[in-house]
Amino acid sequence: MTTAAAALYLREWRIARRIGGGAEIGLVFFLILVALVPFAIGPDLNLLARIGPAILWIAALLSTMLGVDRLFQSDEEDGSLDLLLTARLPVELIVIVKCAAHWTVSALPLAIASPLFGLMLGLDAKALALVAASLAVGTPALTLIGAIGAALTVSLRRGGLLLAVIALPLTVPVLIFGVAAASAASDGPTPFLTPFLVLCALTLLSLGGAPFAAAAALRHARD
Amino acid sequence: MRLRASQIAIERGGRRLCSNLSFELGKGEALIVVGPNGAGKTSLLRAIVGLLPLAEGSISAEGGDDEASVGEQAHYLGHADALKGALTARENLEFWAALLAQGGSAKTPLEALKRLGLAHVLDLPVRALSAGQKRRVALARLLAASRPLWLLDEPLTALDEAAQRLCLDVLREHLAGGGLVIAATHAPIGLAGASELRLGGAEAL
Numbered sequence: 001m002t003t004a005a006a007a008l009y010l011r012e013w014r015i016a017r018r019i020g021g022g023a024e025i026g027l028v029f030f031l032i033l034v035a036l037v038p039f040a041i042g043p044d045l046n047l048l049a050r051i052g053p054a055i056l057w058i059a060a061l062l063s064t065m066l067g068v069d070r071l072f073q074s075d076e077e078d079g080s081l082d083l084l085l086t087a088r089l090p091v092e093l094i095v096i097v098k099c100a101a102h103w104t105v106s107a108l109p110l111a112i113a114s115p116l117f118g119l120m121l122g123l124d125a126k127a128l129a130l131v132a133a134s135l136a137v138g139t140p141a142l143t144l145i146g147a148i149g150a151a152l153t154v155s156l157r158r159g160g161l162l163l164a165v166i167a168l169p170l171t172v173p174v175l176i177f178g179v180a181a182a183s184a185a186s187d188g189p190t191p192f193l194t195p196f197l198v199l200c201a202l203t204l205l206s207l208g209g210a211p212f213a214a215a216a217a218l219r220h221a222r223d
Numbered sequence: 224m225r226l227r228a229s230q231i232a233i234e235r236g237g238r239r240l241c242s243n244l245s246f247e248l249g250k251g252e253a254l255i256v257v258g259p260n261g262a263g264k265t266s267l268l269r270a271i272v273g274l275l276p277l278a279e280g281s282i283s284a285e286g287g288d289d290e291a292s293v294g295e296q297a298h299y300l301g302h303a304d305a306l307k308g309a310l311t312a313r314e315n316l317e318f319w320a321a322l323l324a325q326g327g328s329a330k331t332p333l334e335a336l337k338r339l340g341l342a343h344v345l346d347l348p349v350r351a352l353s354a355g356q357k358r359r360v361a362l363a364r365l366l367a368a369s370r371p372l373w374l375l376d377e378p379l380t381a382l383d384e385a386a387q388r389l390c391l392d393v394l395r396e397h398l399a400g401g402g403l404v405i406a407a408t409h410a411p412i413g414l415a416g417a418s419e420l421r422l423g424g425a426e427a428l
Contacts (some may be wrong), residue, residue: 018309018355051307082274087322100403160424222274 004089012101015074026063027105027113033059034117039160045122053131053182059109059133066148067106069163071098072154085222091215095151096207099143111138116146124141127185127222128217129158134199138178141203144210145170149170150178151217215221224287224296225249226271226403231280238264243373244281253394253404253417257321262423264407265302268374271405272299287371296325297372302380304361312336312360315349320367327369334367335340339389354381362390365397373388373397374393375406387412 035176037055038048044094075081084094114135115128123131123174153159224248225256232242240263248254258266269275271282273294284293294353306315316332329335336342344352349360358381365373373394379387394414406412 004322004324007318011314011318014314015307015309077303078307079301079305081371082269082272082301082303083305083319083323085274086297086299087285088295088325089322190416202367203323223271 001089001093004087005093008089008094008097009101011098012098013105015145016101016105026067027109029066030059030063030110033062033119038121039141049124049127050124050183052118053124053134054179055121056114056131056135057138057175057182059081060107060114061168061175063110064107064142064163065146065149065167066160068102068143068150068167068217069153069160071102071147071150073150073159073179075153076221081218082222091218092211095147095211095214095218099140099147099211103140103143104204107143108136111135111139124185127182128172130136130185131182134178134196137203138174138181138199141174141199141206142171144206145174147214148210148217151214151221154218154221158221162217173208174199177202210212224403225285226282226293227285227295228231228271228282229280230281231269233263233265233271234278235263235277239278244280244420246270246418246420248373248403248405250401252400252404253406253414254420255412255417256407256420256422257409257411258302258422262397264409264422265376267422268299268301268376268407272297272374272412273275274299277360283370291373296370297374298323298370298389300361300365300373300375300378302376303394304357305364306349306357306360309348311346311348312341312352312363313345315360316364316367319364321369323364323368325368325370326369329369330366332363332367332377335363336360338393339363340386342404355386358382359386359390362393363376366393371401373402374406375404377408378406379412384410 034055111132114132118128118131148165152166153163166168177195178197181192181199184190184192225323227247231244233240256267256285258264266275270277273292283295284296287296313332316335320329330422333345336345339362341359345354349357382390398404
C-alpha cells in the first residue's frame with residue numbers, strides 16, 4: 001500500500017512538473033493578483049501594510065482554487081480514474097495523496113514566495129513571517145476543500161466556476177483565522193497563537209473530513 | 224478463480240440494458256460479449272469491475288483472493304487507454320504496476336513492451352505515440368501487473384493486423400496460464416474455445 005501511494009505521489013508530481021501550469025502559473029497568478037491591488041487602492045503604504053495579509057490570503061485562496069479543478073478531471077478524461085478505483089488503495093487515500101502532491105507543487109511555493117510579495121505591499125519583517133507561517137499551515141485546508149469541489153464537478157467539462165461556487169463558501173473559516181493569524185503583527189493587540197492554532201485545527205479537520213466527502217463524490221460520479 | 228454472475232440486470236440512464244443474465248467463467252476460460260452498438264457491452268464490463276452498480280443480481284469470485292473485491296482482481300481495459308501523455312511508457316507502466324500489482328509474478332515494463340513489440344518506445348513520452356501504439360502500451364499494462372481476470376472493451380481497436388495477432392497471442396497465453404478473459408467486441412475476434420454472450424438481441428429485432 002505504501003509503494004502504491006508513493007508511486008501515485010511521484011506520478012502526480014512528475015505530471016505537474018512536466019505539463020507546467022502548476023507551480024509557475026500559480027505563482028505568476030498570485031503575483032499578478034498582489035500587484036493589481038495597489039493599482040486599485042492607490043499607493044498608500046500604510047493602508048497596504050494594514051490590509052496586506054488579507055490581500056495575500058485572498059490571492060492564495062484564488063490561486064489554489066484555480067489549480068485544483070483539474071485534480072481529478074484529467075484522470076477522468078483519460079480513463080485513469082476508473083483504474084484508480086480498481087486499485088487496492090482506499091479512494092480516500094488516493095484523494096489524500098493527490099492533494100498532498102498538488103499542495104507541494106502549487107500551494108507550498110505560494111507560502112514560500114509570500115514574504116517576497118509581501119514586501120511589495122510594505123509589510124514589515126514580523127508580518128512577513130506570520131503571513132508565510134499562516135499560509136503554510138492553512139493552504140492544505142484550502143486544497144482539501146477544493147478537492148471536494150473538484151470531485152463533485154469531475155464529470156463536468158467546464159466545472160471550474162461551479163467548483164469555485166461550491167468550495168469558496170466552505171473556505172470562509174480558514175480565511176477568517178488565516179487572516180487573523182497573519183495580521184496579528186500589524187494589528188497590535190490581537191494575539192497570534194489563538195487564531196494560528198484554530199487554523200491548525202481547521203487543517204486537521206479538513207484532513208479528516210474532506211477525503212471522505214471527495215471519495216464519496218468520486219464513487220458516485222462513476223454511475 | 225471462478226467468476227459467477229447470477230441473474231444480473233443492468234440499467235443505464237433509466238433504461239434496462241439487460242436482465243436475468245447469468246454466466247460462469249472458470250480458470251482458462253474466455254467469454255466474448257458481442258452485440259450491436261448500445262447493447263450494453265461496456266456497461267456489463269463496468270458492472271463486473273464494480274464501476275456501475277447492478278440493478279439486480281450479484282457477481283462474485285471464488286477461489287481467488289478472498290479479501291479483494293472482483294474489481295480489485297480485475298484488469299479493466301476501457302475505451303480510454305488510461306495513459307498520461309506527459310509521462311514515458313516506462314513511467315506509465317511502472318505507475319500502474321505499483322498501483323494494480325497483486326503480488327503475482329509480473330513482467331517488468333520493458334519485458335511487457337517487448338512482448339507487444341514496442342520495446343523501442345520505452346523512454347518516449349506517450350503523447351508522441353500513435354493511437355495503435357498507445358493501445359499496445361495499454362495492453363502491456365495487463366502484463367506489467369498480474370491480475371487473474373481481464374476485462375477488455377474492444378481490445379483490438381486501432382491495432383494493425385500484426386498487432387491484433389500479437390494481442391490474441393497474449394490473450395491465449397493468459398488463458399493458458401489459468402487466467403480469465405471477458406472481451407466485448409462488435410466483431411468476432413477469433414479466440415478459439417471462447418464462449419459467446421450475445422447482448423441486445425431482442426431489442427435489435
